[in-house]
Amino acid sequence: MSQRRVVTGRSQEPRQRFAEELRTLRTGSGTSLRQLGERLGWDWSLFGKLEKGETLGSPEVVQALDTHYGTPGLLLALWELAAGDHTQFRERYRRYMALEAKAVSLWHFAVSVLPGLLQTPGYAREVLAAGGLKGRELEQQVEARMGRRELLEGKDEPPFRTILSEAVLRTPLRDVGEWRGQLEHVAGLAERATVTVQVLPQSVGLHGLVSTDVWFLRLGDGRPVAYAENAHWGELVEESTRVEGLQRAYDVVRDMAMPPAESRQFILRILEEVPCDPLT
Incomplete structure (x- = not known):
């Protein structure tokens, strides 16, 4: 030895x-x-x-x-x-953000947390606080996250599709009023022509993206890139064969998800279960 x-x-x-x-x-x-x-x-x-x-x-x-x-x-x-080193994570995320701003279409899958593009300020604040942010830094990050939503609100906003695991919609905020507002916001966005929301039921069981949030960006030159992440790391994927592998897994998940209209009704049914009065 x-x-x-x-x-x-x-x-x-x-x-x-x-x-x-x-x-x-x-x-x-x-x-x-x-x-x-x-x-x-x-x-x-x-x-x-x-x-x-x-x-x-x-x-x-x-x-x-x-x-x-x-x-x-x-x-x-x-x-x-x-x-324990997060330098690469920050650099890759910054590069991803630069590419996202240029994307002509965005596809996404969420495991446990709503994507930033769909988050309300209250939801973003609680999620970021759970990650350890507080005080001024927390508010700055909330503001930055809200700025990302402009991507879907401009005149030339790109088509956006998100598939939400049912767990995303079953994990409420501590503030019931904020949680109602978040669900209403998602249901409202699902009616927009450029936004497609699908729900993946828990009943489908295990699948290829069971532990990974993933974004797919289609750039102006037709080149696709992906960004995969969990709570502890994030990776920008630009190599074509790896992007294709993630895309195949995404296609399987999309086929198992509810259609958009059914998904919106599912979100509204969950919303009905949430008390209107935060003190109830």
Whole structure:
């Protein structure tokens, strides 16, 4: 078993540094990705994604790799640094926002939270506060999120389709009045010619996007890009084969979702269940 190595400074970006170390250890051992998958009991493609920096994997996978390579704690330490670094997230999100402003159409799938383009100020405030924001920073972020809604309110607004998991509509705000206002807002937007809202019932079960919010942008040159995210990370996807893979998963979800008219009626039925008086 090899001794634990000193972390060198080839790359100063934590996620890239983690991926580099994984590649170096595997190639140095003369092991192929398929062989590594067979030895550790995970799909070999996972290790390929780890080495490309496309995913960080789980602590269990990283601990298994530390044991396999005889580097106790090294990879896990690098993983923790990469998982805690949000620099890339911010940079990729800023690039996504720049592309969103130029998009000629937008498609979206929501797992648990309404997309910012549909949020009311009250909803945005509670969601952002749940993420740890407060005070002036919270209000600034709410204001910025409301500014995004202008994308759907201009003269040349792009067509927008969103598929909302039923859980999105079943998770209320603490403020009942704000929650009513949010549902009314979504139901109203669903009547607009440029906005398509569909609901994915919980009864459909598991599917390819079960844990991932995803946006698809069609740019002016016809090129599609995607942005996938959860509560802890976000990734701008521009490579065509990966975008196509996400698109296929989205198409399956769209086929399982309720039609737009039925979806709007579903939202209105949920709205009927919400008390009109916040004190009720």
